Amino acid sequence: MSTVRPKSPGAASPVAKVSDATLQRFAGYRMKRAFNVIRDDLHRALKPFGLRMLTYTALVLIVDNPGLRQSQLADAMDVERPNLVVIIDELEQRGLIVRDPAPDDRRAYALNPTPEGMQLYIKALRSVEEHEAVLLAGLSDADRDAMFTALQAVLLNSRERGG
Amino acid sequence: MSTVRPKSPGAASPVAKVSDATLQRFAGYRMKRAFNVIRDDLHRALKPFGLRMLTYTALVLIVDNPGLRQSQLADAMDVERPNLVVIIDELEQRGLIVRDPAPDDRRAYALNPTPEGMQLYIKALRSVEEHEAVLLAGLSDADRDAMFTALQAVLLNSRERGG
DNA sequence: TATTGTTATACTCTATAACTATA
DNA sequence: TATAGTTATAGAGTATAACAATA
Secondary structure, three states: OEEEOOOOOOOOOOOEEEOOOHHHHOHHHHHHHHHHHHHHHHHHHHHHHOOOHHHHHHHHHHHHOOOEOHHHHHHHHOOOHHHHHHHHHHHHHOOOEEEEEOOOOOOOEEEEEOHHHHHHHHHHHHHHHHHHHHHOOOOOHHHHHHHHHHHHHHHHHHHHOOO | OEEEOOOOOOOOOOOEEEOOOHHHHOHHHHHHHHHHHHHHHHHHHHHHHOOOHHHHHHHHHHHHOOOEOHHHHHHHHOOOHHHHHHHHHHHHHOOOEEEEEOOOOOOOEEEEEOHHHHHHHHHHHHHHHHHHHHHOOOOOHHHHHHHHHHHHHHHHHHHHOOO
């Protein structure tokens, strides 16, 4: 149930309830609502560091996998290659990563973090983890595990069908 | 773990693995990946009916809550009012809903489904439920319940903090 | 003075085709 | 012939300010 409250004390209409009975079992809707909350919260967590969800995710993957190729990163992030270019551009222009020549393929780049990138990674990671802890507060370990299990199952069920 | 496979049999590089160890506990990333899958699948489920996720969700809420105001619908869908206008325009132009005058407020509209809208709602709902059943296949009832519990907890934790 | 629906606008994210240089 | 990275471009989704009509 979603409750719509009058915004001001003087509003005339009573508290109205919008039934979302049909949507209660619509996983896509529930997932979207929760993701909206997490996305907005993440945006606030990353703003002080000048990062967005996409640039943060790319930075994390590059720090964890130095020498990564852009096509590998695009695959890992589930982002189209053309859309990754501007993300890498942004991180490189800020001096957080570098595009080194790949040792074995002159077409490709080996993405590596700079010391500044690693510093920012550490700080941003801490902030993100703190923010997520708040959003997941009150959940039992079992519920948390089950959520991750369910999210993973969706991915696997999709891949089996050629996603 | 995300596995990057060579796309063609003749490719030279071996199977490379990208570690997303740090992202494993990053709920936003896991949620986004799962939501991407659900969004794409939903897109396919709704395409035969000429609906998108947003128009489908709006139609469902209007069928379940005839007489709904646009501001209530925007609130229930977590969409800004200006962005809802084009969604309602689209549904109205297709003859699936109507903007009736609200009986008690000449500024507002009472959104109501047409018979055509209700017909389409029934068919689209069936298709969406079938698609989601496939994506959630293999999950125990307990895991499914825990997932919904966790998604709901995220929403509630956000509202407590003024989201 | 506040709210409903609206217009206009801008920004982010996503998706596709086509190019270059290498393989 | 295929792949890595790139450019250009178009489409969704999202966010904010400001307006007219009404409360």
